Amino acid sequence: MEVKIGVQQVQRELTVDVNESAEDVQKLVADAxxxxxxxxxxxxxxxxxxxxxxxxxxYVEIGGGTPGTVGFRS
Structure with missing residues (x-):
């Protein structure tokens, strides 16, 4: 599961590939x-x-992205 984390006053986002489900990550964020x-x-x-x-x-974006897409799409 890909998790993107936006940090205030930083131009780049953090991207973390975790083994937890979307619900587990959402609970971790809410608890934090x-x-x-x-x-x-x-x-x-x-x-x-x-x-x-x-x-x-x-912000925290949970999931997203389409794995396996490479090259041009028509």
Whole structure:
């Protein structure tokens, strides 16, 4: 599952490929926004951890993209 994270005042978005379902990622984001420590922590499919302070979150896009499309489409 691809997750794109927009961070305030940063031009590029973070893209993380996670093994969790969309519902699990949505719950992690909701819990992070409502928690007292205020950090969103995701672990990607290769075992790397991404930590983003929720105060700097602009958006979180869960899913998206069409895998396997390469080249020109008509």
């Amino acid at each position: 926004v409502g928690s007292s420590d205020g950090v969103l922590t995701l672990t990607d499919s290769k075992g790397r951890t991404v930590v983003v302070p929720t105060a700097k979150l602009a």
